[in-house]
Amino acid sequence: MKKIKLLLGIALVGIIAAAYFNYPKLNLISGYASKSMASSVFIADREPVDVILNDHEMPLIKLSDCEVSTEDNSATASVYGLMPRKAVFKEGLGAVLTNDEYEKHNFDIIPNRFFVKDTLPFPFGNNGVKDTVLANVDYDKLEVAFENAFKDPEQRTRSLMVVHKNQIIGERYIRGFTEDTKILGWSMTKSLLATLYGILEYQGEMKMDYKPFGNEIRMKNLKSNITIDHLLRMQSGLAWEENYFKISDVTRMLFLDSDMTLAQRNKNVIAAPTEIWNYSSGTTNLLSGILREQFETHQEYLDFPYQELIDKIGMNSMLLETDLMGNYILSSYAWATTRDWAKFGLLYLNKGDWNGERIFSESWVDYVSTPTVNSDGVYGAHFWLNANGKYPDISKDLFSVNGFQGQRIFIIPSKDLVVVRTGLEEQSDEQFNTLLKEIIRSIQ
Structure with missing residues (x-):
């Protein structure tokens, strides 16, 4: 007993x-x-x-x-x-x-939208898609790639779209999802944030060597040398723990903080800029806060992404979510249809030119796709890279927009190709390599 x-x-x-x-x-x-x-x-x-x-x-x-x-x-x-x-x-x-502060916040200021009349088909408009068969595409082989992407339930693929020469050559959705279903991009949102800085640079309003902490005297010799470039490349040297499976910096920020721009800002320096590479959602939200500082009013900040990027290229389904303080949570929370996510990839494939209108400089594409020191060739400036050949059967000029659970926009300039995959399960590098290899085999 x-x-x-x-x-x-x-x-x-x-x-x-x-x-x-x-x-x-x-x-x-x-x-x-x-x-x-x-x-x-x-x-x-x-x-x-x-x-x-x-x-x-x-x-x-x-x-x-x-x-x-x-x-x-x-x-x-x-x-x-x-x-x-x-x-x-x-x-x-x-x-x-x-939270306890919820009632203090003002939700009356919302973004203005800048929709234009739909007169063109995808991608430069939302008036349907071109019903065109490209002579250099083997559609039977492409069908095999689609079948393989959806046949295994454990892959949990929700949508797959292939765009070649600015035309959709393949598009499929799991039951319950359509071309009108908005899908959360998770960290694909980070690349939207980088693009906003590219637009500011093109407009002459921002330089990548700008030091956002330069005027904070108490940070002298600690944070004062950190530049926008360092932040975009995740090499600022600020402490951060990106672990979603426990109470960490990122989970506290996303699920406890009222102002998500402060989590990274308040962290200590653990290394000199460029000395280490450390992926950080806090850095992206810090950049969202710095972006807000570039405008005189909250309304101008809220309007900027829609006026200069989202609605300008017809990503009209897209919605950016904010925190309780009205800051865009650009680390994680952008929603859009698969077709609109594809438009974002095409903007980069076309080097910042959108049907004759320049959104950002052509050199910006080279900037975001240049490997960051100490990232082992996998990261540029808020974009992921294949510079080290992690997808061995795919050309190394591939760069991508990545999000949790296998959200991807693959941009392959040498193949004039954009591939969007969304789902509920992360895929291995080997799985993505196979998917892309099968798609490329269908294009002659």
């Missing part, structure tokens, strides 16, 4: 210890679930049950329970009734996680 009591006591202590150490994680689980649900329902027009059965079917997140309210456009989540979190959708701004 004593032995049984001892074992029960040990088990009880184990349960208490596990609860103690994991209780803070509940905040992140319910925060993720409520934010995901609110955005998916009110931005992407998806059914709550579909989100639960698919998007939330992942470790820890599947422990959450969600409820949606159409009265205030919100979603609430908890874990076995513990640590409830609420996210509210605001028109034009996306879904925001609420």
